[in-house]
Amino acid sequence: MERRGLLRLGGLIALVGVLVLAGAGMPAAAQAPGDEPLARFAPAMLPEFAGDLAAHAHAPHYTIDMALALTPTQAAIDGYQRVRYTNRAPDALDEIVFRLYPNLESYGGKMFVSHVTVDGRTVTPHLDPTGTVLRVPLPGPLAPGAAATLALDYELTVWEGRVRLYAQFSYLDGVLALPNAYPVLSVYEPGDGWWDVTDHAQGDAVYSETAFYEVTITAPEDLVFATSGIEIAQHAGAAGTLVHEYIAPLVRDFAIFASTHYVTLSGEQDGTTIRISYDPARVNAEFNAFVALRVTQEAVKLFNATFGAYPFAELDVVQTPTRAGGVEYPGLFVVGDRLWDENGDNFLFVIVHETAHQWWYSLVGNDQTLDPWMDEALAQFATALFIRDLEGEASFEAAMETYLAQYTRFLALAANLDRPIGLPASAYDATSYYYLVYQKGPLFFGALADAYGLEAVLAALRDYFAAYRYRIAEPADMLASFEQSLGADLDDVFAEWVGAFPVG
Ligand SMILES: [Zn+2]
Incomplete structure (x- = not known):
C-alpha cells in the first residue's frame, strides 16, 4: 500500500513544539540463562533475530507479577518482582541498585518497596532521601560472572489528575501512563559505580540496560493495554479481572499504557506488527489513526534500510494526554493527543522522531540525563x-x-x-x-x-x-x-x- 499523498511534510520542521521524549528504560528478566530456554522469548523477535537472544543471555532477567486496581481517584499496583542479575562488570559488587522513578517529583507517584531478598535471604535495603535510589546490599561480594536472584514486593500509587512535567507518568483523562512502574535496575559503570542521578527537570529521566522481561498484569477486564513487547496469553481472573501475560526481550524498560477506551488499528512493516492504540471518540479518530499507522510504517521502512533492522515483532504507537509532543519507550512510543487531533505537520514530525528513537535510545542506549x-x-x-x-x-x-x-x-x-x-x-x-x-x-x-x-x-x-x-x-x-x-x-x-x- 502506498499512500504517500497523505504526507505533507514540507516545512514540518519549523515547529515550535517541545518534543521531549521521556525515557524508557528498564530491563527485565526472569530466570538464569541456561535454566530455562530463552526460546520462549522468540515470539517477540523477528525470526531472523532470534539468535540475538542467546548472544545476550546474561542480560538481567525480570519476572514481574502485578495486580492493578483502579478507583476514580487513583490507580494502585501491588507488585512482586524477581530479577536474575549476572555481574558482567570486571569488579566484584557489594550492592545492586534499583531506581524508583515514580518517586521523582517529575513523576508524582509513590512507590514503596518491602521485603527484599537476595538468593532467598532477607536483606535491608537503603533508600536515599529522594526516594528514588534503592541500594540493596548483597550478603557477600558478587564476583564478575556470578549471578544473584533478587526478589522484592512493591506498591505503587498514581493519582488521577496529577500532572508533573510532561505527565509522562500519570492517570489522566482515563489513560494510565505507567512507564517504569516497577523497581528498575540502575546501570553499574566500572570506575564510576552505580548510576544515581536524581535531578530530573527536563528531558528523559531513565538510564537502564537491556534486559529480558516476563510480566503478568491482572487488571479490570475492561482495560485495554498497550505495552512494550508482546502479549502471549490472557485469561479470566477473579472478580471481573483479566490476566495478561507479556514477554519483552532485549529492551531497556517495560512500558505500560492502558485505557478503557482504546481501540487498536494494526498494520505491518518488514515483518513487524505496528499497533496504533487510540480513542475512537476523538476528532477524526479513525483517519488520524490511519495516518499515524502509515507514517510509522514509512519511517520504520526507511530506518530499517538506513540504520539497520528493527528486530522486534511489534511496535506500539499510543495516543495519550502527555504534555510532551511524544515520548519514546522500548517497542512503544506515545504521541500527545493535542498534536494527534490536529493531524498537522507536527503530528507527522513527532511520529517520525519517536520512531527514530527505537534505533537511537531504545536499541542503542545512552545515558539520557548525561548525554541527551x-x-x-x-x-x-x-x-x-x-x-x-x-x-x-x-x-x-x-x-x-x-x-x-x-x-x-x-x-x-x-x-x-x-x-x-x-x-x-x-x-x-x-x-x-x-x-x-x-x-x-x-x-x-x-x-x-x-x-x-x-x-x-x-x-x-x-x-x-x-x-x-x-x-x-x-x-x-x-x-x-x-x-x-x-x-x-x-x-x-x-x-x-x-x-x-x-x-x-
Ligand atoms: Zn526525542
Whole structure:
C-alpha cells in the first residue's frame, strides 16, 4: 500500500513544539540463562533475530507479577518482582541498585518497596532521601560472572489528575501512563559505580540496560493495554479481572499504557506488527489513526534500510494526554493527543522522531540525563532523512536549513548563548535545551555529512548501530566508531560541537 499523498511534510520542521521524549528504560528478566530456554522469548523477535537472544543471555532477567486496581481517584499496583542479575562488570559488587522513578517529583507517584531478598535471604535495603535510589546490599561480594536472584514486593500509587512535567507518568483523562512502574535496575559503570542521578527537570529521566522481561498484569477486564513487547496469553481472573501475560526481550524498560477506551488499528512493516492504540471518540479518530499507522510504517521502512533492522515483532504507537509532543519507550512510543487531533505537520514530525528513537535510545542506549544529545540529535537528523526520502535532496537541505534558522534565531536572543550540544540535560535551561540539543544537535551530523559525504555518514551510522545495538554507547564510543568508519580523526570536530568529554 502506498499512500504517500497523505504526507505533507514540507516545512514540518519549523515547529515550535517541545518534543521531549521521556525515557524508557528498564530491563527485565526472569530466570538464569541456561535454566530455562530463552526460546520462549522468540515470539517477540523477528525470526531472523532470534539468535540475538542467546548472544545476550546474561542480560538481567525480570519476572514481574502485578495486580492493578483502579478507583476514580487513583490507580494502585501491588507488585512482586524477581530479577536474575549476572555481574558482567570486571569488579566484584557489594550492592545492586534499583531506581524508583515514580518517586521523582517529575513523576508524582509513590512507590514503596518491602521485603527484599537476595538468593532467598532477607536483606535491608537503603533508600536515599529522594526516594528514588534503592541500594540493596548483597550478603557477600558478587564476583564478575556470578549471578544473584533478587526478589522484592512493591506498591505503587498514581493519582488521577496529577500532572508533573510532561505527565509522562500519570492517570489522566482515563489513560494510565505507567512507564517504569516497577523497581528498575540502575546501570553499574566500572570506575564510576552505580548510576544515581536524581535531578530530573527536563528531558528523559531513565538510564537502564537491556534486559529480558516476563510480566503478568491482572487488571479490570475492561482495560485495554498497550505495552512494550508482546502479549502471549490472557485469561479470566477473579472478580471481573483479566490476566495478561507479556514477554519483552532485549529492551531497556517495560512500558505500560492502558485505557478503557482504546481501540487498536494494526498494520505491518518488514515483518513487524505496528499497533496504533487510540480513542475512537476523538476528532477524526479513525483517519488520524490511519495516518499515524502509515507514517510509522514509512519511517520504520526507511530506518530499517538506513540504520539497520528493527528486530522486534511489534511496535506500539499510543495516543495519550502527555504534555510532551511524544515520548519514546522500548517497542512503544506515545504521541500527545493535542498534536494527534490536529493531524498537522507536527503530528507527522513527532511520529517520525519517536520512531527514530527505537534505533537511537531504545536499541542503542545512552545515558539520557548525561548525554541527551546522543539520541535526540540523531532522532532529529533522522527526521530530516525521512523528509529526504519522501521529497528529495532539496527538501533534506531545506529541513537542515530550518534547524539552522532555529538555532540562529536562538543565538540572536542574547549574547553568548552558544554552548556545546553535549552537556547534561541539567546544564541547560528549558529554552537552550530545546534549541541547542534539538536544533543545533542535528547540524552536527549535517556538518559531518558536509565534510565526508552524506552516504559515508549514513554508513558510519549503520556501523555504529551494528556495534552498539542492545548496548549502551557513550560519546567516546560514537567518536571511535565514526573515526573507524570514516577513516578520519574526528577529535576536533567532536570537541567543537559536542564539547569536552573523556576520551579513553
Ligand atoms: Zn526525542
